[in-house]
Amino acid sequence: MRILLTGSSGWLGSALAPRLKALGHQVVGLDPVASAQTQVVGSIADRDLVLRTVGDNRIEAIIHSGALHKPNIEHHENADFVATNVQGTLNLLDAAVASGVQRFVFTSTTSLMISRAIRAGLTGGARKAAWLTEEMSPEPRNIYGVTKLSAEHLCRLYHIEHGLPVVVLRTARFFPEADDMAHAIEQSDANTKANELLFRRLTVEDAAEAHVAALEKARGLGFDIFIISAPTPFRPEDCEALIADAPSVVARYFPDYPRLYARQGWTRFSSIDRVYDPSRAKERLGFVCRTSFADVLAALAVE
Template identity: 85%
Template sequence: MRVLLTGSSGWLGSALAPRLRHLGHEVIGLDPVPSAETQVVGSIADRDLVLRTVSENGIEAIIHSGALHKPDIERYQNTDFIVTNVQGTLNLLDAAVASGVQRFVFTSTTSLMISQAIRDGFKGGARKAAWLTEEMSPEPRNIYGVSKLSAEHLCRLHHLQHGLPVVVLRTARFFPEADDLAYAIEQSDANTKANELLFRRLTVEDAAEAHVAALEKAPSLGFDIFIISAPTPFRPDDCAELIADAPAVVARCFPDYPRLYARKGWTMFSSIDRVYDPSRARERLGFVCKTGFADVLRALEAEA
């Protein structure tokens, strides 16, 4: 297929473009930042550019991973998020309909699922961790989340009105930057990311593979939304103890973790405030992340 990939110069795009080409797809990258993976330098907010790029290149599928992200909140205005994340998505959806594109994959975020109430509950002593699935009604706490949820609604609308097959992937954290949460302050970056694989992280390679799976399944799914995160060993019944004593829960699931962590000088979060449940992606999309917390422990064991 001829695939338009937005965000082609970014962390995900740089991993996804080669993977798509390896599978035999022709990839046209669109990004404001020049790179080896970007053939069209420009913004998705430029409606004429988007319409022209899709029509002139005979695009058959669109993977829309380009966006302003949560860290950009400090550098951009609210209107910038609306122009890029909402209007930009609308431009791509309209171009898809106008040119007869057969499938559309949208990179969304689990961040939009964390309301201010959930954040405040963790800071103020919540009684149990939040167990998060696609069935909940999101109440985003910042402009990033609002813009991504609005874009999701536009995706659904274009499916309903035009029959465009769209798969929305709410990806957990996979970026390389250090965590910005208070409970990660006392841990190294590698330690923090290892811990997060239990409940809110995946590798960029797995993120890319999820998009490949969504691209393949979009026509048969019609419209669907999936949480994409490494498989969690936890269950809903663990949520109270995850707040009170997360290391004890992790030790039940992985008895060797205390020994391996101690040898490395790592520690587990004392409390875990949320768990993203990716089981719907396994059941309906047929996708499961290849890398999880058990892989981290195997690597630590191998270091001996």
């Protein structure tokens, strides 16, 4: 297929473009930043550029991973987020319809699922961890989440009105930067990210593979939304104990976990406040992340 990949110079795009090419696809990368994976340097907010790029390259599928992200809030106005994340998505959807594109994959975020009320509970003595699935009605807490949810709604609308097959992937954390959580200050980056694989993280390689799976299944699914995160060992009935004593819950599933962490000099999250449940992606998309917390422990066991 001839695929337009937005965000091609970013962390995900840099992993995804080579994977798509290895599968035999022709990839046109579009990004404001030049890179080896980017053929068109520019913004998705530039409507004429988007329409021209999709039409001139006879694009058959669009993977839309380009966006302003949460870290950009400090340096960009709300209008910038709307222009890129909302208007940019609309431009791509219009280009898709105009050119007869048959598959559209949108990279969204689990961040939009954390409302101010949930955040207040998570930081203010919640009685149990939040168990988060696609069934909940998001109420985003910042401009990043608001614009990503708005883009999701546009994707749904264009499926309804134009029959455009769209798969929305709400990805958990896979960024390479050090964690911004308070307890990360006391832990190494590898330690923190290993802990997060239990409930809110995946590797960038798995994120790329999820997009490949979504691309393949888009026409059959029509429209769907999936949480993409490493498989969690936890169950909803664990949520109270996860708040009160997370290490004991983890040890029930992984008995060697305390010993392996102690040998590594790693610390454990004393409390886990949310769990993203990716089971729907397994059931309907046929996708499961390859790397899980169990793989981290297996690697520690042989060190």
